Amino acid sequence: MSRIPRIDSRRFWQSVEASGEIGPGRPGGLARVALSDADRAMRDLFVQWCESAGCAVTVDRVGNIFARRAGTDAGAPPVVIGSHLDTQVNGGKYDGIVGVLAGLEVLRTLDDLGQKTRRPIEVVSWTNEEGARFAPPMIASGAFAGVFDAEWVLARTDDAGSVLGAELARIGYAGNAPVGGRQLDAYFELHIEQGPILDAGGVDVGIVTGGYATRGFIFEVKGETAHTGPWPMDKRKNALVGAAMLAVAVNDLGWRYHSTEGKATAARLVAWPNKPGILSDWAQLTCDIRHADPQLADRMVAELFAAVDDCAQRSHCEIRMVDRWVFGNERFDPECIGLLRTAARDLGVPVLDIVSQAGHDAYYVSKVAPTAMIFTPCVGGVTHNNNEKAELARTEAGVNVLLNAALARANR
Amino acid sequence: MSRIPRIDSRRFWQSVEASGEIGPGRPGGLARVALSDADRAMRDLFVQWCESAGCAVTVDRVGNIFARRAGTDAGAPPVVIGSHLDTQVNGGKYDGIVGVLAGLEVLRTLDDLGQKTRRPIEVVSWTNEEGARFAPPMIASGAFAGVFDAEWVLARTDDAGSVLGAELARIGYAGNAPVGGRQLDAYFELHIEQGPILDAGGVDVGIVTGGYATRGFIFEVKGETAHTGPWPMDKRKNALVGAAMLAVAVNDLGWRYHSTEGKATAARLVAWPNKPGILSDWAQLTCDIRHADPQLADRMVAELFAAVDDCAQRSHCEIRMVDRWVFGNERFDPECIGLLRTAARDLGVPVLDIVSQAGHDAYYVSKVAPTAMIFTPCVGGVTHNNNEKAELARTEAGVNVLLNAALARANR
Numbered sequence: 174m175s176r177i178p179r180i181d182s183r184r185f186w187q188s189v190e191a192s193g194e195i196g197p198g199r200p201g202g203l204a205r206v207a208l209s210d211a212d213r214a215m216r217d218l219f220v221q222w223c224e225s226a227g228c229a230v231t232v233d234r235v236g237n238i239f240a241r242r243a244g245t246d247a248g249a250p251p252v253v254i255g256s257h258l259d260t261q262v263n264g265g266k267y268d269g270i271v272g273v274l275a276g277l278e279v280l281r282t283l284d285d286l287g288q289k290t291r292r293p294i295e296v297v298s299w300t301n302e303e304g305a306r307f308a309p310p311m312i313a314s315g316a317f318a319g320v321f322d323a324e325w326v327l328a329r330t331d332d333a334g335s336v337l338g339a340e341l342a343r344i345g346y347a348g349n350a351p352v353g354g355r356q357l358d359a360y361f362e363l364h365i366e367q368g369p370i371l372d373a374g375g376v377d378v379g380i381v382t383g384g385y386a387t388r389g390f391i392f393e394v395k396g397e398t399a400h401t402g403p404w405p406m407d408k409r410k411n412a413l414v415g416a417a418m419l420a421v422a423v424n425d426l427g428w429r430y431h432s433t434e435g436k437a438t439a440a441r442l443v444a445w446p447n448k449p450g451i452l453s454d455w456a457q458l459t460c461d462i463r464h465a466d467p468q469l470a471d472r473m474v475a476e477l478f479a480a481v482d483d484c485a486q487r488s489h490c491e492i493r494m495v496d497r498w499v500f501g502n503e504r505f506d507p508e509c510i511g512l513l514r515t516a517a518r519d520l521g522v523p524v525l526d527i528v529s530q531a532g533h534d535a536y537y538v539s540k541v542a543p544t545a546m547i548f549t550p551c552v553g554g555v556t557h558n559n560n561e562k563a564e565l566a567r568t569e570a571g572v573n574v575l576l577n578a579a580l581a582r583a584n585r
Numbered sequence: 586m587s588r589i590p591r592i593d594s595r596r597f598w599q600s601v602e603a604s605g606e607i608g609p610g611r612p613g614g615l616a617r618v619a620l621s622d623a624d625r626a627m628r629d630l631f632v633q634w635c636e637s638a639g640c641a642v643t644v645d646r647v648g649n650i651f652a653r654r655a656g657t658d659a660g661a662p663p664v665v666i667g668s669h670l671d672t673q674v675n676g677g678k679y680d681g682i683v684g685v686l687a688g689l690e691v692l693r694t695l696d697d698l699g700q701k702t703r704r705p706i707e708v709v710s711w712t713n714e715e716g717a718r719f720a721p722p723m724i725a726s727g728a729f730a731g732v733f734d735a736e737w738v739l740a741r742t743d744d745a746g747s748v749l750g751a752e753l754a755r756i757g758y759a760g761n762a763p764v765g766g767r768q769l770d771a772y773f774e775l776h777i778e779q780g781p782i783l784d785a786g787g788v789d790v791g792i793v794t795g796g797y798a799t800r801g802f803i804f805e806v807k808g809e810t811a812h813t814g815p816w817p818m819d820k821r822k823n824a825l826v827g828a829a830m831l832a833v834a835v836n837d838l839g840w841r842y843h844s845t846e847g848k849a850t851a852a853r854l855v856a857w858p859n860k861p862g863i864l865s866d867w868a869q870l871t872c873d874i875r876h877a878d879p880q881l882a883d884r885m886v887a888e889l890f891a892a893v894d895d896c897a898q899r900s901h902c903e904i905r906m907v908d909r910w911v912f913g914n915e916r917f918d919p920e921c922i923g924l925l926r927t928a929a930r931d932l933g934v935p936v937l938d939i940v941s942q943a944g945h946d947a948y949y950v951s952k953v954a955p956t957a958m959i960f961t962p963c964v965g966g967v968t969h970n971n972n973e974k975a976e977l978a979r980t981e982a983g984v985n986v987l988l989n990a991a992l993a994r995a996n997r
Contacts (some may be wrong), residue, residue: 261809262858263866304861362735368815385814389861398675400969402797402875403780403852403942406843414836414851419828424900431818439826441860442854446674449852449871450944451969454675455719463814488836530815530880532862549844557812557863 179487186565187277193266202559207259207301213344215258232348235313236300236341242280246294250356252583255297261305271362273298275572288581297532307333309498314534315351318541357542359582362535362576363555369554377570379527379548384501386470391496396454413444415488416456422480423460435464500536509545516577522570548570589797592984595990597690605678608875619713625756627670644760648712648753656705656809664995667709673717677973684775685710687984702995707982709864711946719742721910726946729765730953732992769954771994774947775987781966782941789982796913797875798882801910807866827866828901828931834892835872847876912948921957928989932980959983
C-alpha cells in the first residue's frame with residue numbers, strides 16, 4: 174500500500190486564520206451572519222480559493238455554493254464535503270468554517286499529489302446554517318434535501334423585515350442552479366464538536382453516530398393592550414407575561430431532564446408593543462428541546478405542551494404553536510462511518526463515537542445521501558461565543574481522516 | 586352673579602374629532618407616538634389653531650408647546666392648562682388629547698365672551714408624555730419641573746437609536762425657549778380617567794386628589810452566550826431566562842397586592858442576541874409597581890428586590906437596576922382643588938374624588954406650581970387600546986368645570 178496522503182496543515186490553518194479576519198465581532202470572535210456584507214466577503218474569498226484550485230463553482234437558488242473538482246467518470250455522482258461559513262452574532266472563528274475549509278484542503282491536497290479520482294469531489298458551503306438571521310437554522314441544506322420548499326426559504330424575513338431572497342441577490346449569491354434534485358454519492362462534514370467530550374478526553378477525532386433528537390417550536394401569545402396603571406390584575410392579558418411564563422417553564426423542563434443530559438432552551442422572546450406604560454397584546458417565544466433518547470424527547474414535548482396550557486391559563490392569554498421543526502432523528506450511514514473508521518485506523522488516530530447535540534447541515538443532507546460526520550475538539554466545549562477556540566494540532570488528524578475517507582469513497 | 590360661562594361643546598368636539606384623524610393606528614385608534622411625522626402633523630394643527638385664536642406660541646428646548654393668551658397684568662405669572670398630544674403605539678383618540686383641546690376651548694370661549702383675565706392663560710402640550718418611544722414617560726414635563734436635566738432628555742434614544750433632540754429638530758419642534766425656570770400661577774390638567782370608576786358610577790367629573798405611588802425600574806441581566814444544544818443546563822447563564830423569571834415574579838407580586846388594588850407590571854423585555862441556537866448574554870426588563878398607599882408601595886419594592894436576588898440565583902445571571910423613577914407621591918393643591926369644587930357646585934355638576942392610578946404630567950408640574958386635575962369618563966375604563974372611547978355628553982361637564990376654575994384663578 175502506498176504512503177497515506179496527508180493534508181498541508183500549514184496551508185489549511187492559514188486559510189482558517191485568513192477567514193477569521195472577515196466579519197469581526199467581539200474580541201476574538203466573529204459576527205458574520207448570513208447574507209451580511211461580511212458573509213459576501215467570505216463567500217467571495219472562498220470562491221476565489223476554489224477557482225484558484227481549478228474548481229468549477231456553481232451557486233444554487235438558495236445561495237449554496239458548490240466547488241467541483243472533476244472526476245475521471247464525468248457521469249458519476251459526486252462525493253460532497255462541506256459545512257457553513259456563516260456565524261452567530263456572537264460567534265467564533267471555527268464553528269462551520271473549519272469544515273468548509275477542510276473540504277477545500279482535501280481538494281488542494283489531491284491537486285498537490287496529482288491524484289485523480291473516479292468520482293468528482295465537491296466542496297459545499299450551505300447558506301444560513303446558524304439561523305442567526307433567518308429562522309429556521311440549516312434552512313438551505315434543508316431546502317437541498319427537500320425538507321423546505323425553496324420558494325418558502327427565499328421568502329423568509331429577518332427581524333428588520335429584509336427578505337432572504339432579496340438579500341441573496343444584494344450580495345450577488347442568488348444563483349441559477351436548481352436546489353437539490355441531483356444525486357450525491359456521499360456527504361461528509363467535519364465540524365468542531367461544540368461540546369467538551371473530545372477536549373476533556375484528549376481524543377482528536379469524534380465519529381458522529383447520530384444527533385440528539387431536537388424539536389424546535391415557535392409559540393405565539395395573544396393578549397390585550399391596556400394601561401399598566403389602572404387596569405386591574407385580574408383583567409390583564411399581558412402577552413409578555415404569558416411568553417415569560419413559558420420561557421421559565423421551558424427552562425424548568427430542561428432542568429428536569431438535566432440528569433440524563435436533556436436540554437430545553439428559551440432562545441428568543443419578542444413582544445409588541447413591548448413598551449413602558451402599556452401591556453403587550455402579542456408575543457412570540459422560540460424554544461427547543463433536545464435529548465439523546467427520542468422517546469424522552471417526545472416525553473419532554475408532551476410536558477412542554479402541558480406547560481403551554483398552564484401558562485395560557487395563568488396569564489389569561491391565548492398561546493398557540495405557529496411553527497415547529499424536527500432534526501437529529503437521523504442515523505448516519507454505516508458504510509460512510511466505516512470509511513472514517515478505516516481512515517482513522519490507517520492513520521493511527523484514536524477516535525471516539527459521539528452523538529451530536531447541535532444541529533448540522535449533515536442531518537438534512539443525510540435524508541438524500543449516505544452521510545457521515547467527523548468532530549474535532551474545541552477548548553472546553555465553548556461555542557457560540559467569541560471565546561470559541563480550536564487548535565491546528567488537534568484539528569489536523571480529523572482533516573486527514575476526512576481526506577482519506579473521501580478519497581476512498583471517490584474511488585469506489 | 587353673572588351667567589356662568591360655558592364652552593362651545595360642538596366646536597370642542599369637532600377639534601377632538603379632527604385630531605383623531607391624525608396618526609391612525611388600529612381601527613378606531615391612534616399610533617401617534619412622540620416626534621413621529623404624525624406627531625408633527627398634530628403639533629402643526631394645534632399651533633395653527635392656537636395662532637388663529639390669537640395666542641403667542643412658544644416652544645421650549647424639549648419641544649413643549651405653550652400658547653399664551655395675554656392677561657391685563659402683563660407681569661403676572663400665567664395660569665396654565667394642558668396635557669399631551671402623543672399616544673401609545675396602540676393608543677386611543679382621547680388619552681391626553683382631550684386635555685390639551687379642552688385648554689384650547691377655554692381660550693376660544695373666553696374670546697367668544699370677550700372676557701379678559703388679569704393673568705395670562707397658557708395652553709401647553711407636553712412632549713413624549715407616554716414614553717412609548719423614549720423612556721421614561723412624562724419626560725418633558727419632568728424636565729420643565731427640574732426632575733430631569735434638559736440635556737439628558739435631549740440625549741434619550743428610541744429602540745432604533747434615534748436621538749430625541751435630533752428627532753425634535755427633524756420635525757421642527759426644537760424650540761429656543763428655556764425649559765422651565767419660570768413661575769406658573771397654577772396648572773390645571775383635564776384627562777380621561779383611564780379607569781372604570783366614573784363610567785360605572787354615572788358621574789361625569791372626577792376631582793383628582795393625588796396619584797398612586799408609582800415606582801418604575803429598568804433591570805439589566807447579564808449572562809453568557811453559548812450553544813442551545815450541547816451546553817449543559819447547569820452551566821447556562823441565559824439572560825433571557827433571568828429576565829423572564831423576573832417578569833413572572835413582577836406579575837406574581839402584582840397579584841399578591843391585587844386585593845388592595847395594587848399593580849405590578851412587566852412592561853418591556855429585550856434580550857441580545859435573542860436568536861434561535863444561542864443563549865442570550867444580555868437582557869433588560871422594564872417594570873413598574875403602583876399602590877394607593879405609599880407604604881405598601883415601598884413594601885412591594887422590597888419584595889421586588891428580593892425577587893431580583895432570587896431570579897439572579899436561579900438563572901445564574903447577574904441582575905442589577907440600571908434606572909428607576911418615582912411619581913405619584915404628589916398631593917395636589919387644596920386651593921386649586923377648591924376652585925374645581927366651587928366651579929362644579931356653581932355648574933350643578935356632581936363630582937367624585939379619585940386617586941389617579943396612571944402617571945400624568947400634572948404630577949411633575951405640581952412640584953413647581955399649585956396644581957389640580959379633572960378626570961372625565963372613558964367607557965369601561967379601557968385605554969392604551971384602540972377601543973378607548975370617550976363621549977362629548979360625559980366630557981363637556983368637566984371642560985366647563987375647567988373653564989370656570991381657570992377663569993377664577995386667572996382673575997384672582
